[in-house]
Amino acid sequence: MKTKEAIIQKIENGTLVTPKGFQAGGMHTGLRYAKKDLGMLVSLVPAECAAVYTQNHVQAAPLTVTRESLSKEQKLQAIVVNSAIANACTGEKGMKDAYDMRKLTASRLDIPDHFVAVASTGVIGEYLDMEKIKKGIEEVSFARSKKGAEGFEEAILTTDTFTKRSCYELTIDDQKVTIAGAAKGSGMIHPNMATMLAFITTDANVPATVLQQMLKEVTDVTFNQITVDGDTSTNDMVLVMANGEAKHQPIDEHHPDVGLFKEGLRKVCEDLAKQIARDGEGATRLVEVSVQGASSRADARVIAKNIVGSSLVKTAIYGSDANWGRIVGAIGSSEADVNPNEMEVYIGPHLMFKDGLPQSFSEEEVAEYLKQEEIRISVVMHLGNEEGKAWGCDLTYDYVKINASYRT
Amino acid sequence: MKTKEAIIQKIENGTLVTPKGFQAGGMHTGLRYAKKDLGMLVSLVPAECAAVYTQNHVQAAPLTVTRESLSKEQKLQAIVVNSAIANACTGEKGMKDAYDMRKLTASRLDIPDHFVAVASTGVIGEYLDMEKIKKGIEEVSFARSKKGAEGFEEAILTTDTFTKRSCYELTIDDQKVTIAGAAKGSGMIHPNMATMLAFITTDANVPATVLQQMLKEVTDVTFNQITVDGDTSTNDMVLVMANGEAKHQPIDEHHPDVGLFKEGLRKVCEDLAKQIARDGEGATRLVEVSVQGASSRADARVIAKNIVGSSLVKTAIYGSDANWGRIVGAIGSSEADVNPNEMEVYIGPHLMFKDGLPQSFSEEEVAEYLKQEEIRISVVMHLGNEEGKAWGCDLTYDYVKINASYRT
Structure with missing residues (x-):
């Protein structure tokens, strides 16, 4: 079949x-x-x-x-x-x-x-x-x-x-x-x-x-x-x-x-x-966030969307800055079930955070990864079996430029 | 007394x-x-x-x-x-x-x-x-x-x-x-x-x-x-x-x-x-939003905060652009009680929207007002007697610059 x-x-x-x-x-x-x-x-x-x-x-x-x-x-x-x-x-x-x-x-x-x-x-x-x-x-x-x-x-x-x-x-x-x-x-x-x-x-x-x-x-x-x-x-x-x-x-x-x-x-x-999402105003990168192991589908979706919607995550991606702390902050700021000590956070293939602790990584490799046109952020919550995805883009100078003068 | x-x-x-x-x-x-x-x-x-x-x-x-x-x-x-x-x-x-x-x-x-x-x-x-x-x-x-x-x-x-x-x-x-x-x-x-x-x-x-x-x-x-x-x-x-x-x-x-x-x-x-709020990253202006006549205090606060938090409103203020439509959009996007045909929207002293209709205004005067360091947006909902305020700032190139390279 x-x-x-x-x-x-x-x-x-x-x-x-x-x-x-x-x-x-x-x-x-x-x-x-x-x-x-x-x-x-x-x-x-x-x-x-x-x-x-x-x-x-x-x-x-x-x-x-x-x-x-x-x-x-x-x-x-x-x-x-x-x-x-x-x-x-x-x-x-x-x-x-x-x-x-x-x-x-x-x-x-x-x-x-x-x-x-x-x-x-x-x-x-x-x-x-x-x-x-x-x-x-x-x-x-x-x-x-x-x-x-x-x-x-x-x-x-x-x-x-x-x-x-x-x-x-x-x-x-x-x-x-x-x-x-x-x-x-x-x-x-x-x-x-x-x-x-x-x-x-x-x-x-x-x-x-x-x-x-x-x-x-x-x-x-x-x-x-x-x-x-x-x-x-x-x-x-x-x-x-x-x-x-x-x-x-x-x-x-x-x-x-x-x-x-x-x-x-x-x-x-x-x-x-x-x-x-890729054509977001001023965007230079498509960002895909994938959340797995959430306790509900709604949680998985809201967490994914919180990450991809965070201005601080978006500017960090624009700057190719491996600022995973902002990803953790965005996860925690949702109403969803979250246990910081259980979750894993990845930027592309690179593990950034696990067991409540920063993981060692190569700044150069992650910065290099973040220069790609498609960025993937993955989170494993270890609280259940539900998953969700969200898409967005980086936040750039051009977003401000386009929107500061849209009517004029 | x-x-x-x-x-x-x-x-x-x-x-x-x-x-x-x-x-x-x-x-x-x-x-x-x-x-x-x-x-x-x-x-x-x-x-x-x-x-x-x-x-x-x-x-x-x-x-x-x-x-x-x-x-x-x-x-x-x-x-x-x-x-x-x-x-x-x-x-x-x-x-x-x-x-x-x-x-x-x-x-x-x-x-x-x-x-x-x-x-x-x-x-x-x-x-x-x-x-x-x-x-x-x-x-x-x-x-x-x-x-x-x-x-x-x-x-x-x-x-x-x-x-x-x-x-x-x-x-x-x-x-x-x-x-x-x-x-x-x-x-x-x-x-x-x-x-x-x-x-x-x-x-x-x-x-x-x-x-x-x-x-x-x-x-x-x-x-x-x-x-x-x-x-x-x-x-x-x-x-x-x-x-x-x-x-x-x-x-x-x-x-x-x-x-x-x-x-x-x-x-x-x-x-x-x-x-x-005035010292928001990259900000050039303090924005105060005042909502009156809401059906509940919670509604008044959430509407005020939705306006002051809207990236599109924030960039328009940075560009001194009298884009009141984005204010109306931000009001409508909340969970609060809203009747577009009842509400009045002001930028400073200038009435922009009333009875569900755009009001005539001088682009030059409003643009001039929006160049001040303190901007006030006022909304009268005409749905009750509750009020609320919120404060924020404009969204600028410098916000992106500061946050694209915070760690590095």
Whole structure:
């Protein structure tokens, strides 16, 4: 019997339109100075849909509109996205603008309003230039092409320095099934979908209720385990569209491959989450923290996230400084069960702390390790059997530079 | 009848030894390269004592020793402090070193071991050089003098750029009572006593149990409401010594001036807390956030602290950027009750957000305001009558610089 690893194949050049029945595109409407700023993602047939939204109490207008769309049938056929302006804290006019974006998109595609989701990202508290948005929605071209997918990927970016994508293939009921995603987000990334957008397409046949449950579980171990600066945003969401074009039996709770599909979805989400962390504002390194032997899964996750979110750990990594004491401090500062005398702390392969005591290590070797682009910190708690991971980046001069002058 | 403000007088040049019966001193023993690194604070008679410690699960050896000292009689006569090395994560040898610091101090002063508290601050995971510590404890001179107090204030610093002190005077039972304090701490400052030391002396006569309850309440609205970088430390504590030399009636729960004394203690703690925030690593500005009209005091405090702790708000202040949307985002990201359509957000005197809508303002005027050394952000929630404050600083290039190379 093949392992899941062997059955789920990564498609290196796959995009949002690799799954059957999807088209995408992006264009420059003038909201941003020169870069693409409006994207459209379309499914040829109505797709089952799942969504996760920011947990910030202040939520932007497009989230309200998207929630309303999904509340009707939990199906979507199109997603329209703009960057530059978040359309958050914009009151009734902002709501009208978001509804207008939805209506314009539905009209162009000749589909019901509630088959359209709306997403925005950018500065809070400014109004959309609806002339530009209208022109964009009417004129943007979309296709099942690499160019179309790349256009969409570019149009959703703000301070991101590269586009983010992932694609995996697997087989269900002898049919090839593809899952793909695109995402944006580099600052304000923390628990709970912070200024992060991710759009996932699949030609699998998955009922919306099953898809929603899977997305929630997968988000908890992927997107909700990345942090750039601890801030959470008003605009974030993850949307999955499953259009069933792969023509296998519906993947409900009883389908033998429900776990396989969920693992594929997790891989796509983890890939995107890691790309977002790597592209944290000003970041020079991706940091992966792995916690094992915790007394609960929640503990493992919170410890991992505390370490990767610590400003002192992040600056030490930027400085290639083997300051493991800050890692221990971050572990202890969580609410999780911790016994300092039991735990082991590793930077890469180097054991730094064990039995409550510093371990001898070569400063040069660890400093050399910390100069790599991917840093791994591992903690073994010796309190149980649960594990968790989190991802983040270093904290650099450029983070300060980017954020001291974002609006100006 | 005079107000508390009128009765509690600030003593501009007051120090830890302004209250009767205290002596202090500090010296350079060689733990640090050139600066003072060992301090001693002595009361001529045993003083009633209260203490608050870090809530980090990983606690340094000196905290264990100090707790043990207080557990006997809740009295202290001396505090010995070193900087440079935190004596945290140092196992049994670290415990022995902390006990030795206590014993050496007790021997020199000819007092019981349990009348001595021990504090350390600096790098985690390194052992104390006990030769230097021993020499320091035996040789440090202390006196009731400005020079002695300043020596102590300097000896407790690490990355701090200035010494921190506060002193107030009030009258109880016709006797002059003085409360004074010294503190350190610039990085790793967050809830719960993070790498922060504060020592408070008073000649008031306050039973330890009353003093302890007061200190807890006062700490919650002062030291626990400052944040520099969200990290918490292994070593922090606040110690209060009340030696009773002012010779008034004991301030128990029934004394008419119990509230007056507590207000004096709060003023000393708030002064020290603000000085610590102002001296945040790399900081160029003190930020005070005031939240009014919250539905509970806990909500008011958590909202204030969320704003002042947001990396995005902190960098915007550094860049003098009127990015009020980040303030709104920070308010919404807490667990507190929030209604975006009810709240008002001010930067200094400038109204930025009301009725769920951006308000018009002059970018130039707000940018000018944000260039001041003290920035005030105010939020009115319109959900109740509770209020809270928090203090912090901006996030700058220098924060990254200082912390990327702390050990090296």
